[in-house]
Amino acid sequence: MIVAEQKNLEEIMRMIAPYERVMILGCGTCMTVCNAGGERETSFLHGALRLAQSKSGEGTHSFSEYTVKRQCDYEFLEVLDDKIDDVDTILSLGCGIGVQAIAERFPDTPVLPGVNTAFMGMAKEWGIWDERCAACGECRLEETGGICPITRCTKGILNGPCAGTKNGKCEANTDMDCAWILIYNRLERLQQLEKMRRYYPPRNFLAVARPKRVITKANTEAGENNG
Amino acid sequence: MYSPAENAQDYGPQRLVRHPNRSLVPPCQAACPLHMDIREYVDLVAQGRIMEALQVIRNGNPFPSICAYVCTHPCEEDCRRTQVDNPVAIRALKRFAVEFGGDRMILAEAETTRSERVAIVGSGPAGLACAYYLRKLGYAATIFEAHTELGGMLRVGIPRYRLPRQVLDTEVQRLTQMGVEIRTNTRVVSLDLLFELGYKAIFITIGAHQSLKIGIDGEDSLGVIDGATFLREVNLGLKPSLGDRVAVVGGGNVAIDAARTAARLGAKKVIILYRRSRAEMPADPEEVKQAQEEGIGILYLVTPTAIRREAGRLSVTCVKMKLGDPDESGRRRPVVIEGSEFKRKFDTLIAAIGQAPQTPGEFGIRIGKGSTIQVDPVTLTTNRAGVFAGGDAVTGPATVTEALATGRMAASRIDDYLQHRYPVADKVDRETLTGDLLPETIQMIRKIGRIEPAILPLEDRAKDFKPVELVYDWETATNEARRCLRCGMGAEILFQDKCATCLNCLRVCPYHAPYIDDSGTIQIPVEQCQACGICIAECPAKAIIMRKPYDRRHIAEELEHTLKSAAESKYKPFIVGFCCQYGLFGTGALAGLWRSAKAGVWIVPVLCVAKVEADQMLRAFEMGADGVFIAGCGEQCARENTASWVQQRVARVRKTLAQVGLEPERLHAFSPDMTNEDPARELDNFTEKISGLYLASVLMQEVKS
Ligand SMILES: Cc1cc2nc3c(=O)[nH]c(=O)nc-3n(C[C@H](O)[C@H](O)[C@H](O)COP(=O)(O)OP(=O)(O)OC[C@H]3O[C@@H](n4cnc5c(N)ncnc54)[C@H](O)[C@@H]3O)c2cc1C
Numbered sequence: 029m030i031v032a033e034q035k036n037l038e039e040i041m042r043m044i045a046p047y048e049r050v051m052i053l054g055c056g057t058c059m060t061v062c063n064a065g066g067e068r069e070t071s072f073l074h075g076a077l078r079l080a081q082s083k084s085g086e087g088t089h090s091f092s093e094y095t096v097k098r099q100c101d102y103e104f105l106e107v108l109d110d111k112i113d114d115v116d117t118i119l120s121l122g123c124g125i126g127v128q129a130i131a132e133r134f135p136d137t138p139v140l141p142g143v144n145t146a147f148m149g150m151a152k153e154w155g156i157w158d159e160r161c162a163a164c165g166e167c168r169l170e171e172t173g174g175i176c177p178i179t180r181c182t183k184g185i186l187n188g189p190c191a192g193t194k195n196g197k198c199e200a201n202t203d204m205d206c207a208w209i210l211i212y213n214r215l216e217r218l219q220q221l222e223k224m225r226r227y228y229p230p231r232n233f234l235a236v237a238r239p240k241r242v243i244t245k246a247n248t249e250a251g252e253n254n255g
Numbered sequence: 256m257y258s259p260a261e262n263a264q265d266y267g268p269q270r271l272v273r274h275p276n277r278s279l280v281p282p283c284q285a286a287c288p289l290h291m292d293i294r295e296y297v298d299l300v301a302q303g304r305i306m307e308a309l310q311v312i313r314n315g316n317p318f319p320s321i322c323a324y325v326c327t328h329p330c331e332e333d334c335r336r337t338q339v340d341n342p343v344a345i346r347a348l349k350r351f352a353v354e355f356g357g358d359r360m361i362l363a364e365a366e367t368t369r370s371e372r373v374a375i376v377g378s379g380p381a382g383l384a385c386a387y388y389l390r391k392l393g394y395a396a397t398i399f400e401a402h403t404e405l406g407g408m409l410r411v412g413i414p415r416y417r418l419p420r421q422v423l424d425t426e427v428q429r430l431t432q433m434g435v436e437i438r439t440n441t442r443v444v445s446l447d448l449l450f451e452l453g454y455k456a457i458f459i460t461i462g463a464h465q466s467l468k469i470g471i472d473g474e475d476s477l478g479v480i481d482g483a484t485f486l487r488e489v490n491l492g493l494k495p496s497l498g499d500r501v502a503v504v505g506g507g508n509v510a511i512d513a514a515r516t517a518a519r520l521g522a523k524k525v526i527i528l529y530r531r532s533r534a535e536m537p538a539d540p541e542e543v544k545q546a547q548e549e550g551i552g553i554l555y556l557v558t559p560t561a562i563r564r565e566a567g568r569l570s571v572t573c574v575k576m577k578l579g580d581p582d583e584s585g586r587r588r589p590v591v592i593e594g595s596e597f598k599r600k601f602d603t604l605i606a607a608i609g610q611a612p613q614t615p616g617e618f619g620i621r622i623g624k625g626s627t628i629q630v631d632p633v634t635l636t637t638n639r640a641g642v643f644a645g646g647d648a649v650t651g652p653a654t655v656t657e658a659l660a661t662g663r664m665a666a667s668r669i670d671d672y673l674q675h676r677y678p679v680a681d682k683v684d685r686e687t688l689t690g691d692l693l694p695e696t697i698q699m700i701r702k703i704g705r706i707e708p709a710i711l712p713l714e715d716r717a718k719d720f721k722p723v724e725l726v727y728d729w730e731t732a733t734n735e736a737r738r739c740l741r742c743g744m745g746a747e748i749l750f751q752d753k754c755a756t757c758l759n760c761l762r763v764c765p766y767h768a769p770y771i772d773d774s775g776t777i778q779i780p781v782e783q784c785q786a787c788g789i790c791i792a793e794c795p796a797k798a799i800i801m802r803k804p805y806d807r808r809h810i811a812e813e814l815e816h817t818l819k820s821a822a823e824s825k826y827k828p829f830i831v832g833f834c835c836q837y838g839l840f841g842t843g844a845l846a847g848l849w850r851s852a853k854a855g856v857w858i859v860p861v862l863c864v865a866k867v868e869a870d871q872m873l874r875a876f877e878m879g880a881d882g883v884f885i886a887g888c889g890e891q892c893a894r895e896n897t898a899s900w901v902q903q904r905v906a907r908v909r910k911t912l913a914q915v916g917l918e919p920e921r922l923h924a925f926s927p928d929m930t931n932e933d934p935a936r937e938l939d940n941f942t943e944k945i946s947g948l949y950l951a952s953v954l955m956q957e958v959k960s
C-alpha cells in the first residue's frame with residue numbers, strides 16, 4: 029500500500045489562496061486505507077478549511093468535496109467531467125500518482141497535492157504505518173531473509189550490520205530495530221546463515237533510468253512518450 | 256463574503272443516507288408471544304425516555320400493566336445477555352415504564368365504523384384483548400362473562416399479592432371507555448342464541464377452569480379442595496376455613512399461588528407435595544424462592560396415594576418417588592419407591608395438579624385432546640361457521656401473554672372473516688437473529704450483574720395480600736436497561752463498493768467482531784456486534800451504518816439544529832456539549848444540569864459519545880461555538896473503550912484547532928471517572944475558562960480595530 033500523510037493545514041491554505049472554488053478530492057483506495065485521504069479525511073479537511081476561513085474572516089473560498097474510488101486511473105475520474113468546470117482547482121488527497129493522473133486528465137485545471145506521499149508500507153497497528161519497500165527495481169529479499177535492508181536499514185547498506193548496531197537497535201534511532209540484526213536472526217531461524225557470509229556488490233544506481241515503465245503486453249509494441 | 260450557512264449546504268444532514276430498518280429481530284422479541292419491541296423500549300428506558308418507552312410498549316400490548324406484573328417472561332429465557340451473565344430484567348423494566356410513564360392517564364379511544372357485532376364468550380386476557388382490537392378495528396363487541404367481574408384467571412386465579420386488583424380494574428375500564436359492551440353474570444349456554452341476537456361472529460375464550468383429579472381414594476372427602484376453586488373463592492372474597500396444617504399437591508404456579516394464599520389466610524403450616532424434584536418443577540423459581548421465604552415447606556419426590564378423613568382431620572398416605580426415564584414431555588418420569596409409604600395429618604388438602612377446559616356440549620363445537628377446543632391454527636376457526644376460539648380453552652393452561660396474543664390474532668381473523676378476505680398468517684418481515692455470542696466476544700463484554708427489583712420485606716407479606724414485588728427506582732431501572740446488548744441492530748457495511756478493506760473496523764472493534772471472509776471481504780457478524788458505533792465513526796470510507804436507523808435525529812442533524820438555535824439566540828460565548836443520553840449524563844444526577852441549560856450551553860444529545868465523529872466537533876467551532884465539550888459515562892459505560900476513542904478524536908481535533916489559531920483547550924472531554932472533580936463543577940470551570948478566552952478574543956479584536 030502507498031502511505032501518505034495529510035499536509036499541514038497552513039500549507040494547504042497557502043496553496044489554495046489564489047483559487048476561489050476548491051474541490052477537495054478524496055481517494056477511495058490507498059489513501060483511505062492509510063487514513064490520509066478517504067471520504068472521512070476529505071470531509072474532515074473540508075470542515076477544517078471552512079473553520080479556518082470562518083475564524084480568519086478573510087477567505088473567500090467556496091469548497092466542495094468528492095471521493096472517487098481511485099484517483100490513479102482515468103476511468104475513475106470520468107465522474108468529475110461535469111463538475112470540473114465549476115471549480116478553480118482540485119485539492120487532491122490522492123498520492124502523488126493521483127495528483128498527476130488528475131493533472132493529465134484535466135489539463136486546464138490546476139491540481140494541488142493535499143498529502144505528502146511518504147512510502148510504500150504497511151500498518152503496524154491501528155494508526156501506525158511502517159515503510160517496507162523502496163521500489164528499487166532489483167529485489168533482493170531472497171538473499172536477506174525477506175527483510176529489506178534498503179528500506180529498513182537507515183543507511184541502506186547491503187553488507188550489514190554496520191558498527192553502529194547495539195543491542196539489536198540502530199545507532200541512528202535507538203527505538204528502531206537494526207535491519208541487519210533482523211536479517212541475521214531470520215536467516216538463523218531459516219538455517220541459512222551462510223547467506224550472511226556472502227559479499228553483496230554495490231548496487232548500480234546508474235542503471236536506474238527514470239521514469240521507469242513496466243510492460244506486460246506481450247504481443248504489441250511498447251507505447252511511446254513519457255506516460 | 257464567506258457565509259458559513261451557505262457553505263453548510265453541501266455538508267451536514269442532507270448528506271446522510273437515510274435507510275430503512277435493517278436490524279434483525281432480537282431473540283427476546285422473537286420469544287414474546289406478542290412480539291413486543293423489547294430492545295426498543297429497553298433502550299428508551301436506558302435513556303430515561305419513559306413516556307416513549309411506554310408508547311412502544313402500548314403499541315405491542317393492549318394491557319401492559321397486567322403483563323408488567325404477571326408475565327412469565329419467555330423473553331428473558333431467550334435473552335442473549337444470559338450468555339454473558341444473566342438476562343435483562345425485561346418484565347421489571349416494563350413495570351417501571353408502565354408506572355413511571357403515566358400509563359393510567361392514557362385514554363383508549365375507538366370509533367364504530369363497522370356494522371357487524373361480535374360476541375366474546377369469556378373475559379380472560381384472550382377475550383379482553385380480542386375486544387380491545389375489535390374495537391380498534393371498528394367493530395361493536397360484547398363480552399359475556401359468567402362471573403360477576405371481568406378478567407378470567409386474572410381475577411379469579413392469580414392472587415392479589417401478584418396482581419393488584421386496581422391494576423386489573425384500570426385496564427378493564429379502558430375497554431368500557433372504548434365502548435365495549437359488558438355482560439357479567441351471564442353464562443353463555445347456546446351459541447345459536449347469540450347468532451339469533453344478531454352477532455355475526457363469536458370468539459370463545461372460556462379458559463381451562465376444570466381442575467384435574469389426582470385419582471386417589473378419598474379425594475372427595477370434606478377438607479379436600481382443588482386449587483382453581485380455592486383460589487377463585489378467595490379471590491371472590493370468601494374466606495374458606497383451612498385449619499392449621501395445609502397440604503398442596505402439585506408443582507406448578509397454581510400450586511405455589513395456592514400455598515402462598517393459604518399462608519396469607521392464616522394456615523400455620525403449609526407444605527407442598529411434588530412428585531418430581533426441584534429441577535423439573537414448572538413453577539417460576541423466583542416465586543418458589545419467595546414462597547420458601549414465607550415459610551412454605553416443599554417435599555420433593557412425594558405423592559399422596561390415599562386420603563382418609565379421621566376425627567375431623569385428613570390422614571394422607573404418601574409414597575416416596577424416584578426419577579426414572581424421561582416421559583413424552585422430556586421430564587424424567589417419577590417412579591414409586593416400594594415400601595416407602597408414610598402418613599401425615601392435615602386439616603386441608605389442596606389439589607393443584609392442573610386444569611382442563613370444560614366446553615358446554617350445547618356449543619356444538621369439536622373438542623380434541625385434553626378437552627381442548629379444536630381450531631385451525633391460522634384462522635382460529637372451529638368447526639362451526641363464524642365461531643372462533645382461543646386462549647386456555649384451546650391450548651390448555653398456558654399464559655397471559657399467549658392468551659393476549661391469540662386474542663389479538665382472533666380480532667384480525669374475525670375481521671378477515673367478516674370482510675370476506677382470505678386470511679393470511681401474521682408474518683414478520685424481518686429476519687430473526689440466531690447464533691450465540693462467541694467466547695471471545697463474551698470475554699470482552701463488561702459484566703454488569705442483573706439488578707432485581709426490591710421485594711416487600713417478609714414481615715409485611717405474611718398476613719397480607721399487598722403486592723410483593725416493588726418497582727425499580729429511576730436510577731436502577733436505567734442502569735438495568737443499559738445491560739441490554741441491543742442484539743441485531745449493530746454495524747453493517749452497507750456500502751461494500753466503498754469499503755477499501757482497510758481493516759480499520761477489524762482493528763478498532765473492542766469485541767473483535769469484524770472478520771475477513773474466505774473471499775477477502777470484511778464481514779461484521781450481526782450476532783457478535785455490540786452496536787457500540789466505534790467502527791462507524793472510524794471507518795475512513797464511511798461505509799458502515801448502524802442497522803437500525805436513529806430513532807431520533809442523527810447526531811449531525813441534531814447538531815445543525817442546535818447550532819441554528821444557538822446562533823439565533825445571539826448569546827455569547829456559546830458552548831456546545833455532546834452529552835451521552837444513557838446513565839449518568841442522560842438520566843442521572845447530571846441530566847438536570849445539562850437540560851436546564853445554563854445560558855449559552857447548548858446540548859446535543861447522543862446515544863453514547865463513541866458515536867460523535869471528529870468532523871462534528873469541528874463543525875460546532877465552524878458555526879461559532881466558543882467551546883465544545885463531550886460528556887460520556889467513562890468507565891461506567893456499558894460498552895468497552897468508548898472513553899478512549901473520544902480521547903483519540905479530541906486529541907486529533909485539538910491539533911487542528913491549534914493550526915487554525917484556536918486554543919486547543921476549547922475542546923474538552925468530561926467523564927466522571929477521569930477527574931475527582933464533581934462533573935457539575937467541572938462544567939463550571941470549563942464555562943469560566945471559555946468565557947475568559949472569549950473576553951480575551953473580543954478585547955484583541957477591539958485592539959486590532
Ligand atoms: C392461579 C393461577 C395463576 C396464574 N399465574 C399466571 C402468571 O403469573 N402468569 C401468566 O402468564 N399466566 C398465569 N396463569 C395462567 C393465565 O391466567 C391463563 O393462561 C389465562 O388467564 C388464560 O386466559 P383465557 O382468556 O384463555 O381464559 P381465562 O382467563 O381462564 O378466562 C376465561 C373466562 O371465561 C369465563 N367463562 C367460562 N365459560 C363461560 C361461559 N359459558 N359463558 C361466559 N363466560 C364463561 C370464565 O368465567 C373466565 O372468566 C395463571 C393461572 C392460574 C390459574
Ligand code: SF4
Pocket residue numbers: 281282283284293294297333334335336343345738739740741742
Ligand atoms: S440483550 Fe437486549 S436485545 Fe438482546 S435478547 Fe436481551 S433484551 Fe433482547
Ligand code: SF4
Pocket residue numbers: 745746760763764765766767768769779783784785786787788789790791
Ligand atoms: S466496533 Fe462496535 S459497532 Fe463496530 S462491529 Fe465492533 S461492536 Fe459492532
